[in-house]
Amino acid sequence: MAQKEGKQNQQRGSADYVKNPHLEGMKEDFLYHINLGTKTNNLPEMFGDVKFVCLGGSSNRMKAFIELIAGELGMEDPKSEYPNICEGTDRYVMYKVGPVLSVSHGMGIPSMAIVFHEIIKLLHHARCKDVTVIRIGTSGGIGVEPGTVVVSKEAVDPITFKPTFEQVILGKMVVRNTKLDSGLAEELLECSKEFSQFKTVIGNTVCTLDFYEGQARLDGAFCYYTEKDKMDYLKKVKEAGVCNMEMESTVFASMCELSGLRGAVVCVALLNRLNGDQIDSPHEVLEDYQHRPQLLVASYIKKQLQTKAKHN
Ligand SMILES: O=P(O)(O)O[C@H]1O[C@H](CO)[C@@H](O)[C@H]1O
Numbered sequence: 001m002a003q004k005e006g007k008q009n010q011q012r013g014s015a016d017y018v019k020n021p022h023l024e025g026m027k028e029d030f031l032y033h034i035n036l037g038t039k040t041n042n043l044p045e046m047f048g049d050v051k052f053v054c055l056g057g058s059s060n061r062m063k064a065f066i067e068l069i070a071g072e073l074g075m076e077d078p079k080s081e082y083p084n085i086c087e088g089t090d091r092y093v094m095y096k097v098g099p100v101l102s103v104s105h106g107m108g109i110p111s112m113a114i115v116f117h118e119i120i121k122l123l124h125h126a127r128c129k130d131v132t133v134i135r136i137g138t139s140g141g142i143g144v145e146p147g148t149v150v151v152s153k154e155a156v157d158p159i160t161f162k163p164t165f166e167q168v169i170l171g172k173m174v175v176r177n178t179k180l181d182s183g184l185a186e187e188l189l190e191c192s193k194e195f196s197q198f199k200t201v202i203g204n205t206v207c208t209l210d211f212y213e214g215q216a217r218l219d220g221a222f223c224y225y226t227e228k229d230k231m232d233y234l235k236k237v238k239e240a241g242v243c244n245m246e247m248e249s250t251v252f253a254s255m256c257e258l259s260g261l262r263g264a265v266v267c268v269a270l271l272n273r274l275n276g277d278q279i280d281s282p283h284e285v286l287e288d289y290q291h292r293p294q295l296l297v298a299s300y301i302k303k304q305l306q307t308k309a310k311h312n
């Protein structure tokens with residue numbers, strides 16, 4: 001039976017990103033999957049200035065993103081190779097330039113949840129404040145042209161299309177809220193107006209547990225439904241105000257909600273799922289699509305930092 005959790009954190013910007021009394025009594029908190037620890041590393045010195053954390057599935061994308069950010073913020077160092085801060089592990093990669101952290105999260109809810117727990121604890125141990133987190137991803141579009149950037153209004157589950165995420169804790173189903181920061185989504189949409197080379201829309205995002213059967217594809221290793229079943233489901237998805245499907249947004253949004261971090265999900269649609277299942281566009285086209293959320297988010301970060309500098 002689903003059990004609703006109690007009060008959720010509504011205080012965006014609060015520095016109290018963790019809600020775990022057990023952490024206080026620990027001699028060291030070692031963040032195993034990112035190979036950083038409270039005793040091993042001086043986390044406040046290394047990360048105390050972080051204001052933006054950008055997460056995306058692939059390591060190469062997150063390296064490309066930090067290079068883009070370095071250029072945008074005028075902080076590029078031609079001699080620098082932008083070292084991977086998590087070098088001691090091959091689970092995830094992490095890069096930092098100024099107040100921006102760029103981290104890979106792998107594929108799917110469990111992989112995202114693990115790294116996000118550790119990132120939230122990292123922000124806590126480093127005593128970071130007013131941090132914004134943005135997932136920069138790819139997705140399957142629902143009724144949108146390939147290459148369209150979708151800023152998520154709500155991250156919704158694939159059954160009821162409600163903004164909820166279910167997690168089994170102590171053998172019980174816990175239902176968590178996945179409401180995203182609407183102000184941040186609007187700010188990103190506003191910022192997208194400077195990019196006439198691609199379209200940006202705001203809409204709901206369905207988060208699934210799988211790329212094939214979970215997203216009603218006909219091209220997986222197994223398929224026990226018809227093309228009509230698939231299209232009926234995708235029609236229902238579209239009618240729920242959904243513009244795209246991916247695999248991490250609900251757990252990401254639920255953890256933003258619990259921690260009080262401002263969060264957004266910005267994913268490009270690699271294809272329109274109403275027209276097919278295979279992602280077979282040429283490599284250069286897919287590279288160009290993947291770059292679009294990065295351009296938008298980099299420009300947003302630059303503007304935010306400029307505005308902040310003016311007011312200081
Ligand atoms: O492009 P990324 O961030 O990896 O995200 C999307 O791509 C993967 C599937 O190909 C899933 O993880 C999905 O959420």
Ligand SMILES: O=c1cc[nH]c(=O)[nH]1
Pocket residue numbers: 138139140141211215245246247270
């Ligand atoms: O169709 C797609 C494309 C990218 N990522 C997904 O999860 N689905």
